[in-house]
Amino acid sequence: MKKRPARATAYLTAALLVLVALRYTPELPNTPAAAGVLQQMTPRTVAQFVAPVVASRTETLNRGETLIGLFRRVGVSDVAAQEIVRAASGASIQPRYLQAGMPVEFKADSAGQDPTELVFHLGIDRLLRMRHSPQGWVGVEERLPWTTDTVVVGGSIKSTLYQAMDAEATQYFPSRAKDELTWALADIFEYRVDMSRDLQVGDQFKALVVRSVGPGGITKVGKVLAASFNLSGAEISAVLFNSESASPQYYDATGRSLRAAFLRAPLEFRRISSNFGLRRHPILGRLKAHKGTDYAANSGTPVRAIGDATVIRAGWAGGYGNVLELRHRNGYVTRYGHLRGFAKGIRPGVRVNIAQTVAFVGTTGMSTAPHLHFEVLIGGVQRDSRVALKSVAGDPILRSERGAFEARRAQMLASLAGAPGIVRLASR
Numbered sequence: 001m002k003k004r005p006a007r008a009t010a011y012l013t014a015a016l017l018v019l020v021a022l023r024y025t026p027e028l029p030n031t032p033a034a035a036g037v038l039q040q041m042t043p044r045t046v047a048q049f050v051a052p053v054v055a056s057r058t059e060t061l062n063r064g065e066t067l068i069g070l071f072r073r074v075g076v077s078d079v080a081a082q083e084i085v086r087a088a089s090g091a092s093i094q095p096r097y098l099q100a101g102m103p104v105e106f107k108a109d110s111a112g113q114d115p116t117e118l119v120f121h122l123g124i125d126r127l128l129r130m131r132h133s134p135q136g137w138v139g140v141e142e143r144l145p146w147t148t149d150t151v152v153v154g155g156s157i158k159s160t161l162y163q164a165m166d167a168e169a170t171q172y173f174p175s176r177a178k179d180e181l182t183w184a185l186a187d188i189f190e191y192r193v194d195m196s197r198d199l200q201v202g203d204q205f206k207a208l209v210v211r212s213v214g215p216g217g218i219t220k221v222g223k224v225l226a227a228s229f230n231l232s233g234a235e236i237s238a239v240l241f242n243s244e245s246a247s248p249q250y251y252d253a254t255g256r257s258l259r260a261a262f263l264r265a266p267l268e269f270r271r272i273s274s275n276f277g278l279r280r281h282p283i284l285g286r287l288k289a290h291k292g293t294d295y296a297a298n299s300g301t302p303v304r305a306i307g308d309a310t311v312i313r314a315g316w317a318g319g320y321g322n323v324l325e326l327r328h329r330n331g332y333v334t335r336y337g338h339l340r341g342f343a344k345g346i347r348p349g350v351r352v353n354i355a356q357t358v359a360f361v362g363t364t365g366m367s368t369a370p371h372l373h374f375e376v377l378i379g380g381v382q383r384d385s386r387v388a389l390k391s392v393a394g395d396p397i398l399r400s401e402r403g404a405f406e407a408r409r410a411q412m413l414a415s416l417a418g419a420p421g422i423v424r425l426a427s428r
Contacts, residue, residue: 055107058104058105060101060102063100067098068085088137105118146214148211150210152209152423153420156203161205177220181207185207188250190265191263207416210223210225238258239251241405244401252394261308262307262389265306266295293385297371304355305355307328311347316364335377338370
């Protein structure tokens with residue numbers, strides 16, 4: 001009972017504080033209600049303050065899925081889907097563009113409604129933008145811009161050309177582009193340099209390359225205008241020249257075509273596993289003269305004829321497994337062993353052309369893993385292919401075009417000598 005006076009006193013104190021606060025609080029100015037303000041605005045004025053709600057999403061076309069199937073999956077009504085497909089077919093959508101993974105953007109005024117705009121990503125630089133209008137769906141194809149420039153890249157070999165390209169060219173040729181540039185250089189010099197064997201630590205390369213950069217930074221390798229390798233102090237250059245009497249091709253600094261009678265390697269994608277000379281035989285377990293060169297490669301990798309030739313043997317040969325022998329015009333014989341099989345039509349007496357696929361890498365005979373055993377025989381005796389195939393006997397530039405070639409060579413090699421990076425071609 002004694003607690004009641006104390007509780008009453010507390011209530012009285014709180015009431016007095018509230019009265020004081022109300023007495024000395026300033027009055028708020030009279031302002032119209034927000035609803036009243038909106039009522040006084042025109043619809044156009046309201047639109048300036050209230051941003052429209054746009055629902056947007058991007059989906060990709062699944063494997064085997066049709067456009068109608070995609071539209072149904074995202075909730076587009078069948079009527080709208082049919083209208084869109086008809087309009088798209090009349091614009092740029094062709095069946096060959098409907099590939100799995102194609103992104104399609106959907107935009108609508110609000111979630112749950114049919115789209116008012118679609119964007120089909122037909123390619124890395126092609127869009128089909130479709131918008132709904134009172135007259136129906138209208139599609140406009142858009143080309144995204146590319147920029148083209150000329151770049152010098154170069155570097156030193158520490159292990160392989162792939163490694164050197166990764167270390168020196170990534171900022172100019174990212175991702176797969178630098179591999180494409182590596183392959184392009186290997187193709188240009190394939191008559192002079194075996195990229196899997198001839199490159200040594202400390203060797204250097206440079207290339208003058210046309211580059212195209214598209215949306216999102218995607219990069220394409222264009223023409224290699226000039227390139228060079230410094231192999232143990234020996235310089236080998238290549239200059240692209242458009243002859244009036246032949247297709248564009250590469251010539252060395254002396255004006256001789258880089259094309260010769262023989263390729264330096266029988267595999268287009270090369271990774272050597274054993275050099276010519278003595279080695280411990282992987283099966284016999286003892287040192288044995290290895291009369292050739294082994295190229296490690298996946299089973300089924302195409303094997304190329306290194307020159308024009310006639311097939312003199314195609315069949316089984318003991319430790320060689322499936323073996324192919326070709327006789328060339330100069331009397332050389334090349335031998336390809338441990339093959340999985342032969343290309344269609346390859347049999348004794350058949351003529352083959354340089355770079356023609358004649359067989360496939362395997363692991364038949366005395367072999368522990370898929371690889372190609374390659375030999376060059378001169379007068380019936382195995383010779384080191386690095387020496388036997390080292391030919392510089394390409395056809396010379398025509399005398400009538402010597403002046404034009406020399407001007408082109410001077411321009412390209414002057415540009416190639418510049419520092420790595422984007423360059424302007426040297427003036428003639």
